[in-house]
Amino acid sequence: MKTKKEIAKRYGGLCVALFVCALGVALITNAHLGTSPITSLPYALTFMLPLSLGAFTFLSNIIFLVIQKMLLGKQFGIVQMLQLPAVLVFGIFIDFWMWATTPLIADNYIWQVFMCVAGSAVLGLGVSLEIVCNATVLPGEGMVIAIAYKTRKMFANIKILFDISLVISAAALALAVLGEIVGLREGTVLSAFLVGQFVRLTSGWTRRLKPLFWTARQRKQASARRIPR
Secondary structure, eight states: OOOHHHHHHHHHHHHHHHHHHHHHHHHHHHTTSOOOHHHHHHHHHHTTSSOOHHHHHHHHHHHHHHHHHHHHGGGOOHHHHTHHHHHHHHHHHHHHHHHHTGGGOOSOHHHHHHHHHHHHHHHHHHHHHHHHTTSOOOHHHHHHHHHHHHHTOOHHHHHHHHHHHHHHHHHHHHHHHTSSOOSOSHHHHHHHHHHHHHHHHHHHHHGGGHHHHOOHHHHHHHHHHOOOO
16 A cells, blocks of 8 residues: 555656656757657647647647557556646646746757757656656656557667657648648757667666665566556
8 A cells, every 4th residue: 555655755756757857858949959759749739729839748648648548458547547647747847948948049059959968868867767756657658668568678769769750740740731840850860869868878877766766565576577657
């Protein structure tokens, strides 16, 4: 039975992770070299309809949650459903950080590249923190975890392929509706490969935080059974 203290720690940690992820997304997007792959589809939609990036992030993640349900079937439970309020909070954080990082916007190309790389590192760290919190994750990451669980492949590798597929979808939609590609540049390609690598690099550090969120029994069970979170 989970105690209130354990639940508070897990979901408090998740809120921190989402705050970090949102900062990473905002840094990459405001670098103006193309948005992050995970945000490419919502960002393309902002050019078509008058909603914020955070709002479209929430709406697109509902689709990811539905796909996750199809993949996991009966294994889809309350933990996965909690991804819905998590992504709502994430969308709010994105809109906040998009506003807060506006002063960092500059035309200097070297600075733009730096913002893109820094944002990718922050986003990768945030994703690692999401997983280790043992609460829930965003539907995008949840879908990647579900695919990795079903295929027995590494999360980081599936994450890279998932991000690339989002970029292709965003480009196709923009071309179909607007007649041009929007929000996709060299920074998108760069972050598509960097975020997954930063997840891998930071996971060694974030795993050390497991005692804060996982009991010894849960760590043993998750390692043996590879239960999707």
